Amino acid sequence: MARALMIQGAGSDVGKSLIVAGLARAARRRGLRVLPFKPQNMSNNAAVTVDGGEIGRAQALQALAAGVEPHTDMNPVLLKPESDVGAQIIVQGKRVATARAREYAAIKPTLMGAVLESFARLKARADLVLVEGAGSPAEVNLRKADIANMGFARKADVPVVLVGDIDRGGAIAQLVGIKTVIDPEDAAMIQGFVINKFRGDPTLFDDGYRLIEARTAWRGFGVLPWFARAGELPAEDALGLGEARKVGQCKTAFLALSRIANFDDLDPLKLEPGVDLVMVRPGEAIPGDAKLVILPGSKSTRGDLAFLRAQGWDIDLLAHHRRGGHVLGLCGGYQMLGQTVADPDGIEGPAGETPGLGLLDVATTMTEQKTLTRVNAVHAATDQAISAYEIHIGRTDGPDRARPFAVVDGEPEGAVSADGRVHGSYLHGLFASDDFRKSFLAKLDIAATDQPYGARVESALDALADHIEAHLDVDGIFALAR
Structure with missing residues (x-):
């Protein structure tokens, strides 16, 4: 049975997907059979899987980084927005309904079973499962029926590393604030943090980094500079x-x-x-x-x-x-x-x-x-x-x-x-x-x-893994998995 680790974000678009892809390539290099997993994704950018369903495109890229075919179990719940208030609901690769946001909130608790079922199947055929969260655990208004972040992490007992995006500003407040607003038992699932998309001299952030560690009691696993070749990889947006x-x-x-x-x-x-x-x-x-x-x-x-x-x-x-x-x-x-x-x-x-x-x-x-x-x-x-x-x-x-x-x-x-x-x-x-x-x-x-386009994507994934290895404590991150 595989060990598992979850990468959550302090917000949307903080770079979770690429970090999971880079970690997947790094784990593959270590001889591990690694599989990506995202309990719930919201995206109209989908991929067709080897078993004839559809998942978010980001999970297909992560599968490529891991050297495996994409499978519907890698993203058991996919929401595809059709309007400002409604979305198509895809469960384990197949469309099951179209619902408005409030209707989906009522449906969501019933989907945890499918999420855990898919997760169990992945664990049965992997050494390591890398899980990507969605949005932010700070959205405590959604916590009760959550299947994407702490709801899943607690249910499946998967430790969490939290990613903050310093490029958009406010990374200190995001990380410290999350520790403040979430349930203490949820906070206990978070084992550390990563600062992503840093530009310039990272030593200038040393005081901020230490402040986050002191205020949260979470271990810092490094500051990741801006990855210049990100544009060569399929975009989520x-x-x-x-x-x-x-x-x-x-x-x-x-x-x-x-x-x-x-x-x-x-x-x-x-x-x-x-x-x-x-x-x-x-x-x-x-x-x-x-x-x-x-x-x-x-x-x-x-x-x-x-x-x-x-x-x-x-x-x-x-x-x-x-x-x-x-x-x-x-x-x-x-x-x-x-x-x-x-x-x-x-x-x-x-x-x-x-x-x-x-x-x-x-x-x-x-x-x-x-x-x-x-x-x-x-x-x-x-x-x-x-x-x-x-x-x-x-x-x-x-x-x-x-x-x-x-x-x-x-x-x-x-x-x-x-x-x-x-x-x-x-x-x-x-x-x-x-x-x-x-x-x-x-x-x-x-x-x-x-x-060749495929060779260029593979080269960028290798460079992403090199980038992550150079700046983060990857072995320390992998050691958290259980």
């Missing part, structure tokens, strides 16, 4: 895609939809030297000099069509196309490019039908059945292989399907417009296939690098 600009290169714009999903499709493009990947945020216009505009996936296609029109992006897209520009719609973005999107049973929201953008002669009808599968495809225009996955509801048909984007098991997939400049596909992760990415960009007169 779409905002991470829009940070680095390569002015003067070929501009590719993607729309920051309100329910953007599986945006890691764009990660390989971000790393291409010849591509200037620009995030078009709400209220901004689509750049007039963009060569390619990408409509990414969405968790609420009709809702994001309304959002898209509210920004005026429908007008910008038509103008872009008239100027000779290219458009690529992926999954929900593909559905938006058609003539209509119908949801007669109200699966993604209120029942009804919404006019599409009309750039492809296809129509989509939402269906209850969800497609979750890994696929090997061949791109129709370049004859290049694509290793991808599908994760969607809805069926899309129409005349433009006679010009498929790709072929999967001898069957047409996706659609291409008569002028060849508008493409739609349900294939996620397609740009990670190096030969396809290179050929697709070549048709846009963009030179692509010869460096």
Whole structure:
């Protein structure tokens, strides 16, 4: 039976996911069979698992760091927001309901059984299970029904290391404050802390570090400087895609939809030297000099069509196309490019039908059945292989399907417009296939690098593990596991 250790955060986006990934790679180097686990995640960035379900993309990256296939037990509860107040509930890889926040609060206590069941299965086949928390244990208003942080840690008897983010400021108050507000028995589960994302001279924080140790009685395991190569790893938040600009290169714009999903499709493009990947945020216009505009996936296609029109992006897209520009719609973005999107049973929201953008002669009808599968495809225009996955509801048909984007098991997939400049596909992760990415960009007169995307991610994971080993007491952290 494996030992286990939990990494919790003083808040959201403090770097828990990357620290777990780096620790997983470090444990693997020590000859341990290590498996990642996150009891509950909230994300529209999902991965299809080897057992035919879906989990958060961060756990798939952690599995890669550990050298294992992602499995639904690694993230037994996944919440996929469909609106500001409601989310799809995925349990052990399968959709079980859609609920509003208050409704989910009532459902949540019933999910601890599935969480512990998945955790037990992982422990039975590992030497070490690295658990990632969600949000912060300081959210004591949610403690009663908690399955993501201290509720799980106490139930499963897993010791905790708490991560504070000094980059956003207030790390001392966050860590000391958590000790103050949480239940003493919860606080006893915390065995130490890590300071993350430090910039500059870490010795300047020595007094603050000692103050945290003194006020909390928790052991400090080190100060982790900012990891410069974090941008080479799949991002948990779409905002991470829009940070680095390569002015003067070929501009590719993607729309920051309100329910953007599986945006890691764009990660390989971000790393291409010849591509200037620009995030078009709400209220901004689509750049007039963009060569390619990408409509990414969405968790609420009709809702994001309304959002898209509210920004005026429908007008910008038509103008872009008239100027000779290219458009690529992926999954929900593909559905938006058609003539209509119908949801007669109200699966993604209120029942009804919404006019599409009309750039492809296809129509989509939402269906209850969800497609979750890994696929090997061949791109129709370049004859290049694509290793991808599908994760969607809805069926899309129409005349433009006679010009498929790709072929999967001898069957047409996706659609291409008569002028060849508008493409739609349900294939996620397609740009990670190096030969396809290179050929697709070549048709846009963009030179692509010869460096394999997968090798670059592996290199960044190795560098992350090196970074963590250099600055944290990794052996001390692992020694806490029980």
